[in-house]
Amino acid sequence: MTASLSPTSIAHTPTDDRTLVRAVLALGVGGFSIGTGEFVIMGLLPEVARDIGVSIPQAGHVISAYALGVVVGAPVLAVLAANWGRRALLMALMVVYALGNFASALAPGYGSLTAMRLFTGLPHGTYFGVAALVAAALAPPGRRARAVGWVMLGLTTATLVGVPIAAALGEAFGWRAAFVFVGLIAVAAVVMVRLWVPVMPASHGASPLRELGALARKQVWFTLGIGAIGFGGMFAVFSYIKPTLLEVAGMPPALMPFVLSLFGLGMVAGNIVGSRMADKALMPAIGKVLLWSIAVMALFVPAAHHPVSAALATFLLGTVVAIGPALQIRLMDVAGDAQTLAAALNHSAFNAANALGAWLGGVSIAAGLGWTSTGWVGVVLGLCGVGIFAWALSSERKTQRATAGLSA
Structure with a gap:
């Protein structure tokens, strides 16, 4: 069961503290998925290159493709989805991210993998931007940056926990397993956002x-x-x-x-x-x-x-x-x-x-x-x-x- 809250004004009460913690946890899991997916491939490049039949430097282009997707996707999706409700937009972005990782795991060769990594990078920037807006709106006065920091903690924790786990899965079961793992975390984030992030409509006139x-x-x-x-x-x-x-x-x-x-x-x-x-x-x-x-x-x-x-x-x-x-x-x-x-x-x-x-x-x-x-x-x-x-x-x-x- 979820509550409907104004995106600009939320009273600071014990109930709201609970709402903030749950919402930030859900948003942080999405950030954890994105951080793991972004960085894990750097440690699996030799395996990726060998499997798709290219050199390691050429395989590195799939990292650049992801980064390009982030740079392009952030402004484009933010503008096109300006009048979407924020919870619905966050869920849609994580669905795209999950699909992109599952598709990356199924990519048969260099061209398709590069295209899928570019596609996967598209929701990255918009997700973090909207998640930061939601966290800041839910936070009481004087704690906006900490709420945003908790969301970004999902990204930083990914480098410490998520990437080693995904890399270990990649070493044990092949690099494609790492992307399946990331996709499953993204699916979990979709569910958590639906359950724990309040309905927040786009601002008036967006x-x-x-x-x-x-x-x-x-x-x-x-x-x-x-x-x-x-x-x-x-x-x-x-x-x-x-x-x-x-x-x-x-x-x-x-x-x-x-x-x-x-x-x-x-x-x-x-x-x-x-x-x-x-x-x-x-x-x-x-x-x-x-x-x-x-x-x-x-x-x-x-x-x-x-x-x-x-x-x-x-x-x-x-x-x-x-x-x-x-x-x-x-x-x-x-x-x-x-x-x-x-x-x-x-x-x-x-x-x-x-x-x-x-x-x-x-x-x-x-x-x-x-x-x-x-x-x-x-x-x-x-x-x-x-x-x-x-x-x-x-x-x-x-x-x-x-x-x-x-x-x-």
């Missing part, structure tokens, strides 16, 4: 045209820029973390799963701390995490030369995701009445950061600057993020002064 209005707001673009560029440093380093740990730190291959799990723990810790910081003071939290990111990237360069310090640096690298809940809330605050598109675009920005960081990190390594040069790439991207953040603050203050002058 339409595709109104959602596109988000793109006319400067602060939306500033916030997306911080995510797409300032957050890229983490991906610059993590995309090449395994060869860096093996070649520079001299770490035994047997320790790789343990050290990579530290990255997952760092993500969980960063998500929890970052959402609390954002609830206390949103813009200062964004600025502080950007500065923390720069410090972590700079520390990684010397730390990568010793196994113990490299493991600690890998944990700290994961904490940089602390910026995620803050940017999500900031987009809600500056999007006006175009909430769905702006919230969904946050994950397009993160995937752009993934592509940019990995590319620039590869460029620095190919230029002969060494594996640890990715840390300096991360520092530069973090500094660019700080620059965009300062620009956003300056622009906002000018707008506020101009508005105050007109009203005086």
Whole structure:
């Protein structure tokens, strides 16, 4: 039995606390499914390549296809489904995600698998954007970022728990079993969303045209820029973390799963701390995490030369995701009445950061600057993020002064 609640105003009572916990758990399971499906293939690429008869680098294109699906799907689906009720939209997105994973498991070759991974990526950004809106609407005042952080905890926990389980299934029963596992979790999420997420109609007057209005707001673009560029440093380093740990730190291959799990723990810790910081003071939290990111990237360069310090640096690298809940809330605050598109675009920005960081990190390594040069790439991207953040603050203050002058 489900309740029908206003998407904008919910009284904070013990009953509402129960509703919030159940809803966030349901939304988090969807995020867990998406996070597991996104990352598990990275550890199964050799098996995928061998089975479909291509090289490992060529098999890596299916990862790029998924990322492309996220970038394209987030704005397109958010605009097209602007006037859908939010619970119905979340269920539909998870049904698409489940079907995409089942179809990926059945793909006979490289072309069909690439197409299915692109299809599977389409609902990713819109799901997290709408889930964040729902969680924030259900949360009491002063706890919006924490509610969003709980939803994103499903994504970060996937790197720690879901990916190893799916990878183990892939090793034991073939890579296709991993996608079946992800699809089954998505089906469970559909059921949980139906049972535990309240009915939340689209806001009054919602339409595709109104959602596109988000793109006319400067602060939306500033916030997306911080995510797409300032957050890229983490991906610059993590995309090449395994060869860096093996070649520079001299770490035994047997320790790789343990050290990579530290990255997952760092993500969980960063998500929890970052959402609390954002609830206390949103813009200062964004600025502080950007500065923390720069410090972590700079520390990684010397730390990568010793196994113990490299493991600690890998944990700290994961904490940089602390910026995620803050940017999500900031987009809600500056999007006006175009909430769905702006919230969904946050994950397009993160995937752009993934592509940019990995590319620039590869460029620095190919230029002969060494594996640890990715840390300096991360520092530069973090500094660019700080620059965009300062620009956003300056622009906002000018707008506020101009508005105050007109009203005086």
